[in-house]
Amino acid sequence: MTEVDHGPIGFTVAAADFYEDLENDNTRSFWTAHKEEYERLVRQPMLALTAALADEFGAAKVFRPYRDVRFSGDKTPYKTHQGAFVPTSPATGYYVQIDASGLRVGAGWYDATAERKHRFRSAVDDARKGTELERLLGRLTAAGFELGGDRVKTRPRGWPADHERIELLRHNTLTLMRWYGTPEWMATPGLSARVAGDWRALSPLLEWHARHVG
Template identity: 55%
Template sequence: MSADPTSPRPFAGFPVAALGFYAGLEADNSKAYWTDHKTQWENEVREPMLALVDALADEFGEAKLFRPNRDIRFSADKSPYKTHLGAFVASEPGSGYYVEINASGLRAGGGFRAHSTAQTANLRRAVDASASGLQLESLLDGLRRKQFEVHGEKVRTTPRGYAADHPRIETLRHKELMVIRDFGDPEWLATKRALTRVRETWRAIRPLNEWVAEHVGGA
């Protein structure tokens, strides 16, 4: 599902009802709840998200909204619906921008999500190299100071081929590298200011995505 160029109305924020919908879904993740509240999801969750990513498209590109249904084929958790709505813009190869609304509020971020072992190997080589590795650490330190948290799957031990006392061992453990800023439910969430905050967030992580494009690529 992608952003509709004929978005029904300009973005005006995420209403309180959007968070309420997901709070209810967390309590009753059932087809009956979804059916009874589908109109609320369409009007108070999906429509504002479409309007948000539509407003960001000129600068960042077209977004894809994730499906609300969970893939439960291989999961012990058979809950049929995701308890959030996320949207993603693919930018540089292997990286992009993300935004999400859930019962707790708003999250935004992005970065590199590995699609192959070759990408992870490229990431680690770049982290290991002095110039590119120090550049990445500087980028990550700057993002942490802006209240971003660093996420991404990583190994608990030392990656094969690298020393346990490597000066960037914590970053080397990552198989993928993403940053997220969790805004929660501030007063401005139901206003146009939410668009400004997401735009600022995505701009802040653009240098990280550019680093990924240069050193990791889409292998």
């Protein structure tokens, strides 16, 4: 297979500026006038970055810039960020994004069927498995990752409110994300090493999920 050259790796501050402008004018006329900037500043660097990481982590899905507005009250046509996702199992994997605030890097599981949510909560309920996840999340948040994800407001049905790991049981989805802003190295080939380092650090989280949720 012939390797495709997507150009240099690295996002300049101009990529963040592009999204700031798009947030202020999310219209077809703006997009048409600035599509070349999107391709040059955003899409091509993202393709180059994910290609550089593919040998170690796998092929990435680089998301389309267009929003699906069919069932949304928000009819703005374009996404105000560019994301890429490397799956390790369904709706689970590594993530990288550029938007108006800069770069973010993370991993986790982003969607869950009722069966997978039940398996996750059963694993959290288990003393050994749940404690392993708590310790893992503690190390990663201490290293600068922020815990996120969709959660139920009180407690999941069937689980006691006084469970020792009730905060984890509340999660329907779970992510760990690090926000970088726009550091100088973001615009250099060293970007791929930074993202790879974060993804390696997050690999034990995905491995825990693979073992206990599938």
